[in-house]
Amino acid sequence: MEGFIYDADYATVIGDIALRVVSQCNADVRRCAEDAAQEEISGYLRDRYDVAAIFGARDGERNSLIVMYLCDIALWNMAATLPQKMGMEIRQERYERALSWLEKVQSGVIVPDLPTLGGAVSDTDDGSNAGMIKYGSMKRQDNVW
Numbered sequence: 435m436e437g438f439i440y441d442a443d444y445a446t447v448i449g450d451i452a453l454r455v456v457s458q459c460n461a462d463v464r465r466c467a468e469d470a471a472q473e474e475i476s477g478y479l480r481d482r483y484d485v486a487a488i489f490g491a492r493d494g495e496r497n498s499l500i501v502m503y504l505c506d507i508a509l510w511n512m513a514a515t516l517p518q519k520m521g522m523e524i525r526q527e528r529y530e531r532a533l534s535w536l537e538k539v540q541s542g543v544i545v546p547d548l549p550t551l552g553g554a555v556s557d558t559d560d561g562s563n564a565g566m567i568k569y570g571s572m573k574r575q576d577n578v579w
Contacts, residue, residue: 438489438496439468439504447505447528456512463512471507475500478536479548487549497548503532 444453457464476485488500510529538544 437465437468438472438491439501439508443501444505444509446502448509453509456509456516458512458515463515464508467508467511468504470511471504474507475504475536478540482540482551484549484551497546499535499546500548503535506532 444450448456457467472489476489479485479488488497491497506525506528510525513525535544539546
């Protein structure tokens with residue numbers, strides 16, 4: 435049984451032969467790297483988005499950026515185990531790009547089309563403030579007479 439990521443998903447970020455080299459032709463290494471990548475992404479999204487629904491989606495229901503970034507992060511995890519850090523430059527660049535995107539999603543700068551924790555977003559709310567609380571107070575006044 436396959437998880438959230440399928441073999442064909444890696445085709446956009448790495449060739450088939452290179453994937454076998456990076457994963458050391460070991461399904462357990464790949465599965466562990468994918469699980470770690472999924473948890474890393476979940477850590478960024480968990481406070482605002484329904485990660486169970488995101489990673490429970492299958493086939494065409496999956497968010498394509500989440501799929502691509504999960505592949506990038508999993509490849510980074512797999513490449514870290516290779517001798518002499520083979521191919522680390524491109525893996526590091528793509529890993530950093532994935533983290534940058536996740537940090538922007540976490541801070542609310544980017545609002546992806548993902549299921550939120552609160553369920554459906556109301557008609558008046560565009561979803562950009564989902565799960566956020568705005569607070570503040572009046573400016574301090576120093577009335578000395």
